[in-house]
Amino acid sequence: MHTAREERMAAAQLPQANVVSILYEQHAQLRDQFAVVPDLRGEYRRAAFDMLREMLARHEAAEESVLRPVTSKLLPAALSRARNEEEKAATHQLAELERMDVDGSEFAPRLRQLEEQMLLHFVREETEEFPVVLGELSAHEQEELGRWMLRAIELAPSHPHPTLSGSPVGQSVLGPFASLYDWARDLLIRTREELKER
Template sequence: MISQGTEGSAVSSAETERAEAARLPEGDVVGILLNQHARIRDLFSDVKSAEGEHKRQAFDELRALLAVHETAEEMVLRPVAKDAAGQDETEARNREEEAANKVLADLEKMDVSSGDFDTTFARFEQSVIDHAEHEEREEFPFVVRECAEGKRKGMGTMLRAAEKIAPTHPHPGAAGSPMAQWTVGPFASLVDRTKDALKAAAPGG
């Protein structure tokens, strides 16, 4: 995977992630997560290049996608990855997410047009990208190797269900759109809604 650096390298990395996902079976949880990593990179670029209301919308979409992505990793991937990659590895990834979430909580309180937002957002982007690259190098390969395809697809089905509940699609648009309605409230509330969706999608949920 190509490391994050300039905006051009971010695009290359997103393309690499999508290519890696395309090599996996349809519905594979790792493929879905790789595509989400690519979309997260796209949204970081959107936020940095946008202004005004479009910048706020892109940031809200990023928050929504991160809520789905991180919650799915915590509830669906991590329990399996702990057996495949080891507890130390999964605990390290959880600590990275906790640290990034603290920065995100600060960002939510800021004016997206301010210089403080841009400075803090750059730090947040680096931590999220570093975290994603650790997962792709140190967690995903173990899951692909150690988990049967059927199990990975079952995990992917749960993740798809969460995606349907949380409208994580490009450019939410008007204030009354499903995305705008769903992203009301702090990041923690988005995570809670995603957890509810995943619990409902779980076998016997």
């Protein structure tokens, strides 16, 4: 998917509570928010960036805690490592942007760079991770994963944490995240056993 519209259309093909539908919708919202920030100035730009920063920090932390423990066992390890590394790099850049003057000359080019990297990251998740979730988990498990993804987004820190990012285990040390990580791992073990039995 290369536009927010395509992502929303893909989300609409799935039940609303499905984890992939939720993630497509969030990718679309993030694309839209990336587009809004550079058109604004001053306090409006700061407010729009704060919203983007919070949405992105929560989205990526939740993916690392709920989605990645499942997909990392269903896909080659190098792929999930690469996605975690991209999320870690994005978190560092987000933390740097947060400290910058939003009207300074460096801010817009740095934001544009982050946007380009994140849009590629979304496409990789959509083409590599989403199909295995849809293909290997039952409809009920996909909805359960969606429920936990929404819960993780609520619990996730609203500011980027470069020291925790890039590591599902690192994210899981954040109190309530531990249970999400355990749940995702248990779901994965069950799924793997069911696949072996087929």
